Amino acid sequence: MEVVNYIQQKDHLLLEGRTGLMKIIPYTKSIIxxxxxxxxxxxxxxxxxxEPDTxxxxxxxxxxKENTIIFSTRKVHIHINKNNAAFTYKDASGKLLTKEPKRGGKTLLPTEVLKPVYDDNTEIENSQNVDGARAKAVPIKHVVDRMAYQTKLExxxxxxxxxxxxxxxEEGVLNLRGTHQYLYQQNMKAVVPVLVSTRGYGIIVDSYSTMKFHDDxxxxxxxxxxDSxxxxYFVYGPEFDQVVKSYRYLTGKAPLLPKWAFGYVQSKERYKSQEELISIIKEYRQRQIPLDLIVLDWRSWTGELWGQKSFDPDRFPNPTEMMEEIHKLNAKLMVSIWPIMSNDGPNHIEMKQKGYLLGNQANYDAFNKEARNLYWKQANEGIFSHGTDAWWCDCTEPFEADWVGEIKPEPEERLFINTQEAKKYLDPAYINAxxxxxxxxxxxxxxxxxxxKRVVNxxxxxxxxxxxxxxxTWSxxxxxxxxTLRNQIADGLNMCVTGIPYWTLDIGAFFVSDREQWFWNGDYQEGCEDLGYRELYVRWLQYGVFLPMFRSHGADTPREVWRFGEPDTPFYDTLVKYIKLRYRLMPYIYSVAGWVTHEDYTMMRTLAFDFRNDSNTYDIKDQYMFGPSFLVNPVTDPMYYESGSVELEVVPKKRxxxxxxxxxxYNFWTNQRLLGGQTIEADADLETMPLYVRAGAIVPIGPTIQYTSEETNLPIEIHVYKGNNGSFLWYDDEGDSYNYEKGAYATIPIRWEEQNNLLVIENRQGTYPGMKTSMELVLIIVSGEGENIDQRKIWYTGEQTIINF
Structure with a gap:
């Protein structure tokens, strides 16, 4: 577009071209x-x-200037070439951030938007596959609904x-340079149209249609x-945390999940009755293995009434009493619900009578507010009113169409198959939303x-x-x-860098064995009886300890800890060790969760969040930071067994x-101190996932508990890792309810002054119902020298405490 005129308005700059209009709007000094x-x-x-009013x-x-218009805020300068409207983005110092090609980087191509037409004679083909119920309709015709544009931003x-x-x-790509990615919703694909650059900026595309990213x-x-x-949005950081903060300013803050959502989640495909659910919780309690949440997967409903949001009275005869017993065991229940309904169950009939179903007469229209309200009414009356705690909204990319056959379709074919199916029922401009x-x-x-009750979905x-x-979101x-384990690390990091803070996966993977379908391609026909799978599962769970949600789930084989051995055997003992570690780290994890809500922090962090100036980190896709302190290094290769329990010979137990x-x-397990900027071979036997703590870190560590709300008078340890000044904001609240939004929470700022060997625990700020007014603390200074540890006990009453070491 050649710029022939510009008009400076109070809230935007309007560029007039011979063939179009551009508007540049400053939302903040960093968001354009x-x-x-x-x-x-x-x-x-x-x-x-x-969000409105941003x-x-x-x-x-x-x-x-002669050939250029320069638009500037205090943080961002955009140089606009008058001849072709090519943008060059710079920071306030004049440093180049990124630019468009000299010929201009914005293209709009007119396109017809077709709308499918259905009538009362439309035939519906109902079916089921491994991914649940499906309903397909063939429209009687297509009509042109409107004209729109394909857009291209270079x-x-x-x-x-x-x-x-x-x-x-699902490809395991971290750094997207030199790659391409097709952006559509599908099982194992979850889209967020946000890019973040190590040059210190982000791009947020406000579009809901199929998208493509290319750098090839x-x-x-x-x-x-x-798109119309x-x-x-162009967002300047320069740090990743600043880009994320701006993203959440635009799109909304992340509410705080309940504390129990950060505990251990036991799930499988599937628990079939209330007796089974309760017996599993009791077994965890009897074995003293921590647990907070158990999950009821699909088919909680009666018979073939797919998607009915109520309990089968034969298998769940008294759901209210079931929930009372689960809560007495200090556990919670998550229930799977689906957006698709079939076979004329009560929910299905009610949606159909109201006209709230999409063209396949099975999926409810989530774009209709009244349909969303009815969906909730059904879920509340049938499930939530009995006391359930959390939702599992399965199949929320409801029109996948390629989960059939023995051979996985090519990427372009998958793109076509799935998006064409979605376009049968959804406006093509909104199929990703x-x-x-x-x-x-x-x-x-x-x-x-x-x-x-805080919402958990x-x-x-x-x-x-x-x-x-x-x-x-789970993967x-x-x-x-x-x-797959290796790939998942990068996949999760690319989700969280966008500003979406909560991501998880099926620990141990969903499909464990190998069957005819292309997606059912696990390596372990004998499931948890296979020593090769036991090793893989242990490594997966070690990684899972350092995810926002710590959740075991899958088909083909049981997932409870005792399925992998008994006490005093290596697999069982290692699983229990790491589950207990998750609970001991709960003061640290819940504090970081508090920062996510109150400070727009990111819990699971690609290394460029904290080490953007170290280019050696840019392509490392199997290491990441968990909060500010922990460098997590999952083990992603077998060291003991192949599938079929075949023992491996002479494999170094290192990574x-x-x-x-x-x-x-610092090596978390040994407290050995090491210099940064080097690659090491770390010990990685079965019991050890290499875990390092940054110098200057302050890490609160609690006692071993069986569930996140367990009350104990045992002390909290405050571990300080010498080498740099450090700080930590300890956060806590009731653990559930939204009272924290009204200020019902407490923070304790803690800082370490390296030069003075001084630990300062500041005055506690704030209060909440049930808060302990005083607590015993064990202060542990880790130096990596000599005896390695200096330890003191104090009684903290909420007032500033200064300890000189």
Whole structure:
């Protein structure tokens, strides 16, 4: 677009071209919105994920030069070439962040939007596969609904630049440079249209259609399939935490999950009765293995009434009493619900009578507020009113169509198959947003029903803004093999770097054995009887300890700890050791969760969050930071057994670990101190996942407990790792309810002054019901020298305490 005129308005700069309009809108000094249309005016459609009232009258300036218009806030300068509207983005010092090609980087291509037409004679084909019920309809015809645009936003990324984000996919790619990614919702694909660069900026694309990312032989660009105009945000950091904070300013803060959601979650496909659920919890309690949540997977309903949101009276004869007993055992229950309904169950009939079903007459229309309200009414009356605690919103990318056959379709074919199926029932401009609206309905309605229980929604899909609805995305129905474990680490990191804080997976993978279908390709026909699978499962669970949600789940084989051995055997003992470690770290983990909500922090952190200046970290996809202190290094190769319990010979029990530069590191298990900026061979026997703590870290560690709300008078340990100044904000609240939103929480700032060997525990700020007014603390100073540890006991009463070591 050639710029022929510009108009400086109070809240935006308007660029007029011979063939279009551009609008540059400063939302903050670091967030700039860019819109481009070929129409005579901009679209009035409201964003699904950007919060209202985020755009303020932010001060900006405009400077015109011979061939350039310069738009500036205090943080970002955009140089606009008058000849072709090519943008060059710089920071306030003039440092280049990124730029578009010299020919111009924004393209709009008109496209017809087709709408399928159904009538009362439309035939519905109902079926079931391993991924649940399916209903397919063939429209009687298609009509042109409107004209829209395909959009293409091009960049010239720098050679040394690394890019992350776009959600959780299945290829195990971390740094997206030199790759391509197809962005559509599918089992094992969860989309978030956010890119974050090590050059210190982010891109947020406000589109809900199919998208493509390319940085390959075809070019470097983001493409969207159907939009009324181009609409995106340029966000300056320069640090990743600042980009995430701006993302959440735009799209909404992440509410705090209940404390029990950070405990151990036991699930499998599937527990079939209330007796079985309760017996499993009792077994955990008898064995003194910590547990907080058990999960009821699909088919809680009666017979073949798929998606009915109520309990089968034969298998769950008294759900209210069941919940009372589960709660007496200090556990919680999560129940699976689906957006698809079939076989004329009561929920299905009611939705159909109201006209709230999509064209296949099975999936409810989550884009309709009244349909969302009815969906909640059904879920509340049939399930939540009995006292259940959490939702598992399965199959929230409801129109996958390629989970059949022996051979996995090619990526382009999968893109076509799945998006074409979705377009039969959803407007093609919105096929990526179903999960977002589904989560919105559940969250808003539960909040209106009660404030005493925080919303927990485990869901298989994601989109920008979904964090504000207390959604936790899991990575779908993955298969049990070492390659999948390796891939999942990068997949989760790319989800969390987008600003979506809560991601998890099936510990041990969903499919364990190998069957005819392409996706059922685990390596372990004998399940947990296979010593090879036991080794893989232990490594997976070690990794899972350091995920936002710590959850075991899957098909083919049981998942309870005792299925992997008995006490005094290595697999069993190692599993118990790491589950207990998760609970001992709960003061640290819940504090970090508090930061996620109150400070827009990110719990699971690609290394560039904390070491952006160390380019050696950019392509490391099997290590990450968990909070500010822990460098997590999962073991992703077998050392003891192949599948079939075949013993491996002469495999070193080591894994390579890069210790990022700029700090010393401590081996968590031995307290050995090591220099950063080097690669080491770390001990990695079965009992040991290499785990390192950054110098200057302050880590609160609690006693061994059996559930997150267990009260104990045992002391809390405060571990301080010498080598740098450090600080930690200890956060706590009731653990559930939304009283924290009204200020019912407490924080204790703790700092370590390295030069003075001084630990300062500041005055506690705030209070909440049930808070302990005093507590015993064991202060442990780790130096890595001599005897390694200096230890003191104190009694903290909420007032400033200074200890000189």
């Amino acid at each position: 919105r860019i819109r481009y249309t070929l129409e005579n005016q901009f679209s009035e459609e409201e964003s699904f994920f950007v 755009q303020k009258n932010m001060e900006y300036s405009v400077e015109e 960049f010239e990324w720098a050679n040394e630049e690394a890019l992350y984000g776009l959600g959780s996919h 032989i075809h070019g470097s660009y983001i493409w969207t399939d159907v 105009e181009m609409d995106y 179903y999960s977002l609206l589904h989560s919105k309905g559940l969250y808003e309605n539960q909040r209106q029903t009660t404030e005493s 485990l869901t298989r899909s994601s989109y920008a803004g979904q964090q504000k609805y207390s959604a936790i 779908g129905d993955i298969a049990a093999n070492w390659k 390579s670990v890069y210790l990022p530069a700029g700090t010393d590191w």
